Amino acid sequence: MANTYVQIGSTVTVGSGGAASIAFTSIPATFTDLCVKFSVRKDVASIDTTLTFNGNSANVSSKYIYGTGSAAGSASAGSTIYSLATQSGDTANTFSNGEYYIPNYASTSAYKSLSHDVVNENNATAAQSYLTAGLFSSNSAISTVTIAPTSGNFAQYSTASLYGIKSS
Amino acid sequence: MAAGSTYTPIATTTLGSAASSYTFTGISSAYTDLILVATTPPSAGGSVNLTMGNGSIDTGTNYSWTYLRGNGTAASSSRGSTDSRIFSGENATAGLQSNLIIHFQNYSNTTTYKTCISRYNCTDTVTQATVGLWRSTSAINQIRLAIGGDSFAAGATFTLYGIAAA
Numbered sequence: 545m546a547n548t549y550v551q552i553g554s555t556v557t558v559g560s561g562g563a564a565s566i567a568f569t570s571i572p573a574t575f576t577d578l579c580v581k582f583s584v585r586k587d588v589a590s591i592d593t594t595l596t597f598n599g600n601s602a603n604v605s606s607k608y609i610y611g612t613g614s615a616a617g618s619a620s621a622g623s624t625i626y627s628l629a630t631q632s633g634d635t636a637n638t639f640s641n642g643e644y645y646i647p648n649y650a651s652t653s654a655y656k657s658l659s660h661d662v663v664n665e666n667n668a669t670a671a672q673s674y675l676t677a678g679l680f681s682s683n684s685a686i687s688t689v690t691i692a693p694t695s696g697n698f699a700q701y702s703t704a705s706l707y708g709i710k711s712s
Numbered sequence: 713m714a715a716g717s718t719y720t721p722i723a724t725t726t727l728g729s730a731a732s733s734y735t736f737t738g739i740s741s742a743y744t745d746l747i748l749v750a751t752t753p754p755s756a757g758g759s760v761n762l763t764m765g766n767g768s769i770d771t772g773t774n775y776s777w778t779y780l781r782g783n784g785t786a787a788s789s790s791r792g793s794t795d796s797r798i799f800s801g802e803n804a805t806a807g808l809q810s811n812l813i814i815h816f817q818n819y820s821n822t823t824t825y826k827t828c829i830s831r832y833n834c835t836d837t838v839t840q841a842t843v844g845l846w847r848s849t850s851a852i853n854q855i856r857l858a859i860g861g862d863s864f865a866a867g868a869t870f871t872l873y874g875i876a877a878a
Contacts, residue, residue: 610782617786655808657810
């Protein structure tokens with residue numbers, strides 16, 4: 545069977561103390577694409593999370609389209625790739641879920657563009673969905689992927705998994 | 713194909729020089745669905761167009777599409793019918809990385825028209841979700857991506873995966 549869509553490392557599950565971030569480090573350059581799948585909740589009243597690469601928050605940007613249940617719109621972020629979590633005060637036991645797909649992540653000659661979809665449905669008055677184009681403006685291979693809340697911590701039972709997709 | 717094999721690489725290429733299009737040919741009918749993953753930097757910029765066919769690319773007006781997109785300021789939707797391509801995205805900056813991921817469902821059946829759903833991502837133009845239709849009951853064994861009036865830059869990558877239901 546083709547060696548593709550292989551889990552890299554183990555699924556991270558946040559423990560009872562919460563976590564300031566979830567990071568996948570020492571990612572091998574042996575795959576073609578990367579895919580991160582996550583389910584997260586924050587312990588503060590804030591839904592925003594971010595994605596960074598190689599331990600550095602610089603050189604990222606994004607453009608996204610969003611829906612809130614009552615309106616749709618689009619926005620850009622010049623130095624952030626935003627994503628969504630459910631937040632404290634949302635319906636208990638609800639977590640956002642999303643995916644980052646990063647083609648050609650190991651290239652040392654091209655910037656890295658990515659595709660991101662996420663929702664934080666929580667059976668309450670408001671929820672959001674984002675479809676995002678992201679860019680990591682670096683020719684360095686991606687060896688670390690970090691998702692983090694913009695404030696507070698990820699709550700217990702938040703999870704994230706990393707997969708490698710191989711073209712041969 | 714081994715039993716249980718899925719998300720199997722079918723073909724991949726990295727352009728060594730600029731090219732106006734890239735075509736996958738001879739696609740096996742052994743899978744259930746297909747996924748195409750491309751990084752699509754342009755030489756200058758233009759619309760990213762998808763066509764397909766059986767034995768040859770269908771250049772007729774047998775396609776339709778509907779997209780939902782955001783340009784950083786507003787969300788919008790549009791559609792085209794009786795078109796000669798599925799309008800899948802657009803880029804405007806030479807060499808800027810973008811990507812396109814397309815899912816083709818039930819691509820090899822010979823009784824129904826073929827649908828696909830895609831996500832295009834470019835931070836200088838749009839993030840876009842598109843549904844497309846090819847009005848043919850032929851199995852898909854060729855897929856082409858092209859940039860209208862332009863070329864994919866050297867370094868563009870194109871990979872096709874097969875998804876097997878069993």
